[in-house]
Amino acid sequence: MAEPQKNAENGIHIRNLYKIFGHGAAGYVDMVKKGMTKAELNEKHGHVLGLKDINIDMPGGDIFVIMGLSGSGKSTLIRHINRLIDPTAGEVLVGDADVVKMNPRELRDFRRHKTAMVFQKFALLPHRNVLENTVYGLEVQGVPRARQVESAMRWIERVGLKGFEQKYPNQLSGGMQQRVGLARALTNDAPILLMDEAFSALDPLIRMDMQSVLLDLQKEIKKTIVFITHDLDEALRLGDRVAILRDGEVIQQGTAQDIVLNPADGYIANFVKEVNRGRVIRLDAVMAPINAGAQPASVRAHADTTLDEAATMLTKAGQTELSVVNGNGEQIGRLDLQRIISAMVTPAAGN
Ligand SMILES: Nc1ncnc2c1ncn2[C@@H]1O[C@H](COP(=O)(O)OP(=O)(O)OP(=O)(O)O)[C@@H](O)[C@H]1O
Ligand SMILES: [Mg+2]
Incomplete structure (x- = not known):
């Protein structure tokens, strides 16, 4: 079993992060700092304010949930963590390393060894069976075949898919496909797991099952998990801490209980009204x-x-x-x- 990886080295710290989409975006950061809203920036300059002054500390080994409605900036934020998106301003620190300053080789190593992603649409390779999908990351890394299979089989079993190794994605239900997605990410053995709406395509009961699988696994794997959802119940169930985004800004962050007991404003209070307290x-x-x-x-x-x-x-x-x-x-x-x-x-x- 992998060693627990709860440590500062795998903590994620986002500092004064801004993302503006549009030509010459850097020239607009000052205006946003001075108070220009997302709507004004769009109307006056045709630029989209993706993220505004994000400051978040995600402790290593915890599940950190980013919650918000469609268009609030969740995907933009998580894609900064492995620099699929370059910020307009700000820092993304993983341990002591600033992801924004990495050169191409450092970035490639970081993506390959430090992070694994689980996608909403599963993104399985249709012509590969469960085992071959699960070993894929290790295969790319050139790990010897015996080790690929040993590691993959362990996680296939751990996510409840033992006996399904030879099945193809189109022979599996959505819930089972996402178990493969999870097994594949875990087989990579990266300390940071990035999950963008990973359970959102699943039916409610299957989704609850997958949440249980993840919580159960996390007790032993202790990875830094960044989990994105637009579902408050899911956020509160999974997150050691939760940040709520609106229009590219963090409007509250804290534990589930902090948020339910002391909603920062009427917008959040309205959300938490329906929560199972x-x-x-x-x-x-x-x-x-x-x-x-x-x-x-x-x-x-x-x-x-x-x-x-x-x-x-x-x-x-x-x-x-x-x-x-x-x-x-x-x-x-x-x-x-x-x-x-x-x-x-x-x-x-x-x-
Ligand atoms: N490449 C881009 N160019 C211009 N605007 C973009 C780009 N990517 C995202 N945006 C804008 O940035 C904002 C945040 O988008 P983002 O995809 O991060 O939201 P989200 O919270 O992930 O939404 P969803 O729940 O629908 O996935 C939106 O206003 C979106 O239109
Ligand atoms: Mg998104």
């Missing part, structure tokens, strides 16, 4: 203080437990109150079922 909010955000002198409850739950999980624990135990404990098992708060349920349905702010 029970799956996002954790006990320490809504717990009550310990009652002096009261007996701790028999049901104990870690502060990181979600409201949904806590409600299930209580129901299974036939209890209505639980003790919230920290990593050392010390009680730090309490919650009863009533409070859990109200936090699921109403904004917790002001409770």
Whole structure:
């Protein structure tokens, strides 16, 4: 099994990044810095503001989700990470290396060894079977055949496709094709995984399955995963941290819980209205203080437990109150079922 790769070397840091599409784009950065909007830039100069002053830190080994509606700049942003797009201004640092300053050879090595991509439309080679699609990246790198196959077989099995090695893409469902896409990316053994709407073409239930596969895999692979989606539920489920883009700007970034509990503006508040809060909010955000002198409850739950999980624990135990404990098992708060349920349905702010 690959060594966990949670480290600073694979963290991604985006600094003051601007992208303007159009002739002589660099000449327009100052205007945008001075406040010209995307609409004005387009009307007055016919240029498209793709990204404006993006500053994001993606810790190595975490899943970082970029969320936004169509045209908000998600693909433009992720394509800067492996420099499929050159910025108009700004820095893209991976560890200490600035991707923007790499020469062609450095860039080729970086793309090949540091990053792997999973695409929305799967992008499998139709004339190659599952195994041959999965080894493709290693084959290009000139890795010996035995090692290609050994590595590919491990990931094919890990994504649940054992027995399908000889099938061709047109013999597989969309969900299975995307499992091949994932196995192929993992076989490359790159520490950074770039996923642009990778699950968006899948039916809802298959999509949830793939999210589970990814979360499960991530516990062992600990890659830096940049995951793009326009689906807030998917963003909140997958992301250790989430950035929300609108018109090329980051309007909020934080944990799923930060965003649901403290939406930065009405636009985001409107989005999070429909979110399943029970799956996002954790006990320490809504717990009550310990009652002096009261007996701790028999049901104990870690502060990181979600409201949904806590409600299930209580129901299974036939209890209505639980003790919230920290990593050392010390009680730090309490919650009863009533409070859990109200936090699921109403904004917790002001409770
Ligand atoms: N090559 C290009 N030339 C001109 N404008 C572009 C180019 N690529 C993207 N844009 C514009 O930049 C903005 C951001 O586009 P981008 O494709 O990054 O959005 P997105 O969030 O990925 O959208 P979607 O959800 O539809 O994939 C849009 O206004 C788009 O029209
Ligand atoms: Mg896109």
